[in-house]
Amino acid sequence: MKSMDFEVRVVESSFVTPSEPAPRKGLWLANQGHTPTIYLYSSNDVAATADFFDVARLKEAMARALVAFYPLAGRLGINNDDGRMEISCNGEGALFVVAQADDLTADDVKKFKPSPELRRLFVPLIESSSIMLAVQVTFLKCGGVALGTALHHVAADALSAFHFFQTWSAFCKHGDRATVELPCHDRTLLRARSPPAVHPDALLTFYPKHVLSSPSGPLAVQVFTISKDRIASLKHLCGGGTSTFCAVSALVWQCTCLARRLPPDSEARLAFPADLRHRMSPPLPSRYFGNAMFWLGVTSAARDIATEVLGSVAGRIRGAVDRMDDELVRSAIDYFEMAEMDSRPPRGTLPQTDLHITSWLGRPQYDADFGWGKPELMSLAENHRGGVVFLMNDDDGAGSGGVRLLMCMEAVNIKEIERLLYAKLALAACC
Template sequence: MDSEIQVVESCFVAPSKISRRKSLWLSPLDLLLTNRGHTPTVYFYHPGDGAADFFDVAKLKAAMARALVDFYPLAGRLNTDDNGRPEISCNGEGALFVVARSNLSVNDFNDMKPSPELRRLFVPRIEPSTLVLAIQVFNVVCEQVTFLKCGGVALGTALHHFSIDAKSASLFFNTWAAFCRDGDSADVEAPCHNRALLRARSPPVVNPEHRSIICPTPRFTEPSGSMTSEFFSLSKEQLGALKKLCGGASTFCAVSALVWQSTLIARRLAPETETRVMFPVNVRRMMKPPLPDSYFGNAVIFLVSTSTVRDITSEPLYSTAKRIGGIISRVDDGLVRSAVDCLALAEKDNQTLKATGSVPDTDLVMVSWLGMPLFDIDFGWGKPQVMSRAESVRGGFVYLMNGKPEDDDGRCAVRVLTCMETANIKEFERLLYAQL
């Protein structure tokens, strides 16, 4: 490791009781994300009242071992069955748990700009995911607790996206935190592991009316130049002004419209070029019957809105926001079933698709973490000062996140994390704020 980080311990935390040992079948929505690798996040905590047991390692491990009894897939490994289809081997081997010390402090990372450096320092190192056809056995979840010289702690996590989505991740992390914080009195919700609820129909049937808005997977290509990741903050006043411009649209639709328009203008694309914005939608409540809120797996489908550069850059923002909102309003049980069946039909092709690099400069992928209970996870020593992705290197991916906890006075309502061409990002920033 680098001189800034000294690893004190590296071990595996197994479930505290014998959990189910079997192979867990993955739905088509899980397989869509098999090649995406681990999602790296980092939380920074400050000791506050100077508790003597601040982030007690033994307590954290014991709480995780308890949580892994119910969340047993996270103690397993990514593997393949006899036919080469990915699955989770629920073998109880445990989650990787690393303890480290650092001569860095929280103030060294005030801007929390995602970068390979931030990930390298605070997130456990994992070999890059390979293509499914040559798949290796991977840990599902890895944690690193780094004690900083200022007395604070950085909690870095790496969770493979094939296993769960952000909603499921929040259920696990909050359960782990509750066991650590409240012990035997913890009030937690057991996860639902029945991924057959998202099995494709037999035979698969895709409604022709749904094909134009279902996005089986984003396209990836090598970036044409250097890429830069930056956070842009919108205050409550700016967000209110934006939503007014967009005719009262939702936060997601309004911000997505602004980002889409600003990106296309900054990139100076030909007016007749086709452009797409893609976004995942949580389908738990959209199905009949609805999936349990505690469904533990990937329960998101990717939808797409397609237009021309001329239309998006010349029309008022409310029209672009309406385009996106119109797609979302069409999500119902029938569309979800069509999306699952579409992915099942494309399963063999998806397993060989490249999932590194950037999306084409005509495209954007908008991912919302807004409102997710991921930003204030309290293990018993207070809420984090800030939470973020540790790294964001895929060009064209944009993440919408809650403002920092200390910004409750309105200084930051939404953080927009975007990764785009270094040559265009200053112009993008100018355009982003020009109408607010």
């Protein structure tokens, strides 16, 4: 959607601090940037009251949520003793911006793809080395609201981020009657062993570093949807017990290898973040707050990925997930502790032999009900790195059970990927 004529007018900008005293300390972490997302809410006959998305009510609820989620009220800093990045839990607050879009409706916003323009309009622009959390409440011409968020990935992975938004919205909707689950902030649960020990298989399974370069040509962003019925057919084709993630990832990887016309002997690589909460012994608390994701990798000759039946490709992916046990997780933690990590956010795009797939499937994307109904749409606001795909629930707030693919790929290949994707889905439906 062409949006250069659209502007959003900032009405107010302030910081929301915890409503009660919170711990002041440093939390160690890894190096990453902010994840921009957008929630879209439409006012209806029931919700269109004078207090629809009342700013004071939202701020009060956030202040209460930040008591438990105090790292999000902190700042990114450097530990003076070892020079390591850490969150300085100082209670300075989360950025809260109020804006007005006089020319945009909720239907207009739905037409945007994840892009720098969508992020510019609805997500606060902040430095990657500063604030942990920033939100922007934009009131639309139609009476609806776009809630843009930027949460630093070093502070929380997707599961932890959704936990915060569930808590904030619960306080806003129910006040003192809200039932919330408190987060666990014990970062020592992911502390390296002394002395560290890296299992030989760990470096074959985990991807400690991504190779990025400048794109060789223009990139394109496309959003594909797969219905619940097509997902069921695809999983059946891949074999009993195949997860939605493994089935869809196998399909995308195969279509991508074919569309890119990779040399048959080239090494095709698929990488994806996996949740380690339940892969450790003992497992992490389910409400562990932080970034508890490690990148797993699957490597094979491009000819094999392009020609194998989808069930075999899905089996390769499932095998990598199944190998992630406590020893491999501990080895990865030890490796990252010893490795010399770059403190700068990574830039560039992936080589055409590589594909990264991040899954938000099964996450509570649509649970952020602040008292005026669930969002009609929840999406990533920007996807700008070639070779990166996000898998999200395509619920439309109504539980349709489909999958939405947010793909950033080489512009010359994106149409062929789309053709192959839907052709293979149609074939799976006939099997």
